[in-house]
Amino acid sequence: MQLGVSSDIMELMRIYHGNPLPDFMPFYGGGKDYHDYGKGLYCTEDFAAAKEWACQHIDITASYVYVYDLNLVGLAPLLDLINHEPVYWLSALAQYRYGQNESNARRERRLRFIELFPVNCEDFEVIIGWRADDRYFAYLNAFLGLDISYEAVTQAMKLGDLGQQVVLKGKTAFSNYTQVDKILISGADYAECNAQSIERERNASIKLQEVRDIPGRMLNDIIAKGGL
Numbered sequence: 001m002q003l004g005v006s007s008d009i010m011e012l013m014r015i016y017h018g019n020p021l022p023d024f025m026p027f028y029g030g031g032k033d034y035h036d037y038g039k040g041l042y043c044t045e046d047f048a049a050a051k052e053w054a055c056q057h058i059d060i061t062a063s064y065v066y067v068y069d070l071n072l073v074g075l076a077p078l079l080d081l082i083n084h085e086p087v088y089w090l091s092a093l094a095q096y097r098y099g100q101n102e103s104n105a106r107r108e109r110r111l112r113f114i115e116l117f118p119v120n121c122e123d124f125e126v127i128i129g130w131r132a133d134d135r136y137f138a139y140l141n142a143f144l145g146l147d148i149s150y151e152a153v154t155q156a157m158k159l160g161d162l163g164q165q166v167v168l169k170g171k172t173a174f175s176n177y178t179q180v181d182k183i184l185i186s187g188a189d190y191a192e193c194n195a196q197s198i199e200r201e202r203n204a205s206i207k208l209q210e211v212r213d214i215p216g217r218m219l220n221d222i223i224a225k226g227g228l
Contacts, residue, residue, distance in 0.1 A: 013070040015043035015166050015177075018054025020063045028174040036132045037121045038096045041168040043068065044131075049163045051185055052200070053131075055193035062190055067181035070126075070166070075173055079121070081129035082164060086154050087228060089129055090140060091117040097137050098144070110144050112223050125170030131163045139208070143219055150228075151216025156208045 017026075031039035044050050047065065054063040072078070081089045094110050102110070121127060132140070139156055142148045168174055185193060222228060 011072065013045065013072055013166065015045055015068050015070055016047050016050035017041065017043045017066045017068065018050045018052075018063060019066060020054070020057060020060050022064060024064070024066060026168070026174070028171050034096055036097060036165070037092055037127050037129065037167050037169065039169075040127070041174070042131075043070075043166045043168070044163060045166060046163065051189075051193050052197045055185060055190050056197045058194065060190075062184065062186035065183045065185060066179060067183065068177045068179055070168070070173070071176040071178075072126075073176075075125045075170075075176060077124050079119075079124040079127045079129075081119075081127065085228070086157060087117050087150065088119050090143065090153065092119040092121055092129070093132055093137070093140050094144065095119070095121070097132065097140065102144075106144055109146075109219055109223065113144070113219060116223065116227055121169060125168075125173040127167040127169055129165060129167070130157065131165045142212075146218055146220055148212055149214060149216030149218055150222065152211050152214040155211040155214055 017024075026041040029039060031041065033039060035042065044053070050065045054065055057063070081092065091114050094114055098110060139148065139153050143150065143153050168177065217228070
């Protein structure tokens, strides 16, 4: 399967990044290796989501939403995981978000899974995909550990309201954006966004438990078959 889409969109994309730092300056090669798609600048097209994501820290009382315009002209290749089978999203996560103390058998399954559904995030300038918070990292772990089926994971994705993120990965992408604003979130606004984040987490956890035992294809079945 060929991943990626052409970046022939002749327009700007308005994106938002939540961060508690008052003088945040993104740069190419920055970020954490263990984020969803590795190092990069993680943003969203949804301002409300950016506010909520920025206000998840219970020990902080103020945060910021950085507003950028991303020029998509010439940003090829661009990877759009939203319009591909979710197994490719899981494969991308499995490359970066995995337990450091995994067993040899689990590691072998994970690497075989990645081999069957290859996604090289480092080949792309921009990645559009779902956001995987700790709840969905736990589901990926359960899938890799043969505790839940692929069908359970995909159903959980439909119920959990993950939200979409836009990730700047390549050197060209980091030269194609312009900061247009920085919005302070503090006081009652921060407290409200933090409460919304906590409530969303609680509701999603309840919904996810409802689908955990859905029968279907386990990872060892997928590996044995050589695909879906």
